[in-house]
Amino acid sequence: MTTSRDTPASRRVRANGDGTVYQRKDSRWEAAGYVLAPGNTRKRIRVYGSSRTEALAKLTEKIAASNRGVPVVTAQGSLAAYLTYWLENVAVHHLRENTHTRYTAVTRLYLIPGLGRKKLAKLTAKDVRTWLHQLRTTCQCCTRGLDTAREESRCCAAAECCSKRLSPLTLAYVHSVLKSALEHAVREEEIPRNVARNVRNGTPRPRRFEPLTAEEAREFLAAASGQRLQPLFELALHTGLRKGELLGLRWDDLDLAGGTASIRRTLQRTNSSGLTALPTKTKNSERRIALPTPCLHSIQQHRSRQRQEREAAGKDWQISGYVFTRPNGAPIEGATLTRHFNSMLRQARIRRIRFHDLRHSAATLLLEQGVELVVIKELLGHAHIGVTATVYAHVRLRLQRDAIDLLSNALRDPAQIAGRPDGGDDEPPLAGAAVR
Template sequence: MTASHDTPAPSRRSRANGDGTVYQRKDGRWEAAGYVLAPGDTRKRVRVYRGTRKEALAKLTEKIAASNLGVPVVSAQGSLGAFLTYWLENVAVHQLRETTHTRYTTCVTQYLIPGLGKRKLAKLAAKDIRSWLNGLRTVCQCCARGLDARRKPDAQAGRQPRCCAIGKCCRKLLSPLTLAYIHSVLKSALEHAVREEEIPRNVARNVRTGTPRPRRFEPLTADEARTFLTAAKGHRLHALFELALRTGLRKGELLGLRWEDLDLDASTASIRRTLQRTRTGGPTTLPTKTISSERRIALPVACVTSLREHRARQAREKQQAGAQWVDNGLVFSRPDGHPIEPATLTRHFKALLRRSRLRAIRFHDLRHSTATLLLEQGVELVVIKELLGHAHIGVTATVYAHVRLRLQRDAIDLLGRTLGERSESVSQPTDGDDPPLCAAPVR
């Protein structure tokens, strides 16, 4: 009996144009191939392999759907460590200041490459970064990097093995600020990989490290500030210390100040540059930290007087140095005219604190002292922001939030006293001839 020619043959499964092809390989795996968007606004054929036809088709459909949204296919084939090295040597070196580039390089070589460098850039996932950061929080860096093993014993310098070299871990853990900094460096590098279309998205942005607590600082009180200024009189750098406390200039801005930036007759100073120690050139004059840091400030009368005295002293030093004098126009320099090393200024500052019997603080805390004392005197936040050269007023408000809270408490207490006095006066009869209540000035 022959089959009827009217019976329809089983239909062959087919895919629409552009959906790609799916077939089973000789090794049993399923391969799906199709065209997707590639860097340079071109298209390329990609292949995916899975154990079943359904899985291969789903993966190819996912790639084609992302391509239709304008996301190019991943082209990165190397490791994260190779890309970080390329980014430091070819991109970051032209976009960052030398000091910042040095810190980025240290972060990459000490933490990122040893921890994540072998990972493929295209396959790096948010969970990989999160797991690595969680592990970094609990690892003693002295043991992990062998710091104690490389420490040469020196009794006079106080260098003795105290950790893994003697079998006793010191638990030298990274601070939350350091972890946040490492994470930010990785985000910056991956952001450039996205711009170069090496990867479709920055997976480091999906990892939340939490907001670290801001670094605590101990500004000088009004009495301590007066004691400091009194002790600084007679010091060769008296004008610098007074300028730092009365105007809040940064250390680099003070050391980079030139006489051409000062107008003592108008009592103004133009902040245009900063002096920093670089790895290649030593003390080097660089542009200010940000565009907002380049500013013009008013000088107090006391600073103008001390700067005039300092200029006369510098003229005498120049005459004594003779041919050895280096004329670079700096306001604060060594007796031979060379720039002052930032570390040298820190030593002078600490010696001055010990001589005046004040507690140990950082030189940068003089800047915090300026802002704190101004806030306590009721100066507007926007004025302090312009004086300090902050890029945004939110930076000023965040750093000195504790001072504003104290001023709020003083204002609330004053309002409470006013309301209390008013309630007591209402209970007593009055003939209406008393003058109206006036609010006391809030400091």
Template sequence: MWHRRVRANGDGTVYQRKDGRWEAAGYVLAADGTRKRVRVYGSTRREAADKIAEKIADSKRGLLVATADSTVSDYLTYWLGSVAVHRLRENTHTRYAACVRLHLIPGLSTKKVARLTAKDMRTFLDRLRTTCQCCAQGLDTEWKRCCAIGECCQKRLSASTVTYVHSVLKSALEHTVREDELPRNVARNVKTTTHQPRRFRPLTAAEARQFLDAAHTDRLHALYELALRKGELLGLHREDLDLSTGTASIRRSLQRTRTGGLTDLPTKTRASERRIALPTECLHSLKEHKERQDRERETAGSTWQDSVPLFTTPTGGPLDPGQPHPPLRSSLNRAGLRRIRFHDLRHSTATLLLEQGVELVVIKELLGYAHIGVTASVYAHVRLRLQRQAIDALGHALGPTDDDPNDPPAAAVVR
């Protein structure tokens, strides 16, 4: 005889909707610490039952579960501590947390996640775009300035920061869609103003040669030469170099984190992890660099920090990627060149390669971009000279010619 299974208290309920989908509901521990009823959906009874069972099991283990009835403040706190922390790199999580604390919670804290509308988003972003942040964050009262003394400094967020705040909110709300808490992500229906990227003047080929000549006596000459030819360098270890085959393996990047200080971390994307060929000039410079580093180790003696990076301080410590490079500035001054950042050497590399006619897909592989579109969009503004050359070539082809009109047409050259 078949016996119907008796549903235990707290197991949740599962039933079929009029549209054919299955819906399951149950009570869980919400982000605000109270017990709330949540609903999940599935194309089959088993799928819906498994989803609600997983949420109830997490709740019984004391894990908070985000619900659509949560306020934005409670939900973002839950999302940062229970979801994003397992998916983001530490530095990215730190930036997300600062964005949530400074902008999202103050602007949207009391609103219910399920009741957020596109109008709410636009109103919030417009207010963020026009509000003095010195006043919004209470710095005027703390330092007795700005609005506190009746002289607002109008310190507004840049367009890129507003876009970043919007992207963090989109990422957070996307989790509610994946968890079947909301049918759609309303933040995706709002478009932010496209910000203009920082204007950058890359080094020309002549300026790059001038810079390398001025930096020839610098102890980090090999670093600058490789930066102008390749890219990510501070995460290189000595064992990553194979001077016999003239290659280097890019496996990690050096970053400063809040908890670990200067730390070797995996590359940001799979495309960033790669093996690259080294130019002959770089091989000579790297051999000289390793010999100089060995001499510095002997000179430093017991004060030498036995670190593994290829490029270090004179006492063996890692170079901080977040700090300016005084030797770089000195070399630029000796060369009579404008001041640039160390990362701008990487941008100059791509620009020089483009001007030499190297295909975008090759530059993408060399510099480790995840998508070729990044290469095209970032460096499109430095290709004016190439565009002029192309237009001049077309004008020459369409201009008057002394050729005999009876001559057969020449075959087109396809590049």
């Protein structure tokens, strides 16, 4: 009599709906079963493994996801179907809400119209390269029909193309979204490789910014003096905190006695929750920083002023716990802060900059004062020191040039310096210091 133990593993009968598993002639194991597919249909899929246990585990995972109502997209479907699945079932759980909104917009505006009809399994690097070149060279008014929707045509419909093309930074962002989606398809073994990674789009130039000089920074602080949000502007310039980090500061985050602040959250507006507190941009952005003495004095005065505003508001006061609030205690919108910032610049007749340029100004001024790059990286909350080095490469290059010139002056022949007639060189003579 033959028992279940005597039956080979590849021939054992599995329960109905559990799929089948058997060993192939190439010694690999193959498992097959029916799962939920896009369009509320059922489709048979096959997974492979080096052992029976591995193949069964992969099939069980896909069947479990199917039972939860998550469709399993196969490589035979279109890229548009996979992108929709990826955004709705994968990216939504791993991305911040605002980032997911941007990914969705990029997919709707560029990826699906350009590559959506391609089969996921048949997508090639040539297809991606051709599509990126088309995005780079095509006017968006013509491609997306923006001009035809206007009351008065002023582009292609009027035979006068405005040549509104995507910037290199936007093009690189669109390319990165496609790479992220295809990378997940590789991890799910839908495709063997990520063809988007084989396409070189070129490194876009970083966005240029013009930080405040030391003289301009002093003028800015003088203009902020007496403003209701003076402590916020001072903190932004002294510490380089992001706008959302400043607005998300709570009183329990501050240690005024110890002179420190803990950055734990960022205040942003989202489509689903409105103005809400979110985790910091990265794990390294959650940090503890030292507060300069002028900022401590301003914050203490700000707390006294806020108590007076609370007494004046009475029952209308909104308890939020934030350091920087509106006169009724409600949190401040990022757009509102930007309007106050631009208004102050106009009144003080300071050249117009972005609020984020205060962060760049703080880092640039620290570098010019000789502060080490790793200290600036910790203060700004960058994930890697390479980010700090890349963003402020122009400052480091200028400091290197100054250091090289200083060394060249120190290595000059003293006899030549002593024999030079007065006024023969614009550079002042260096003091006699030993070269170490």
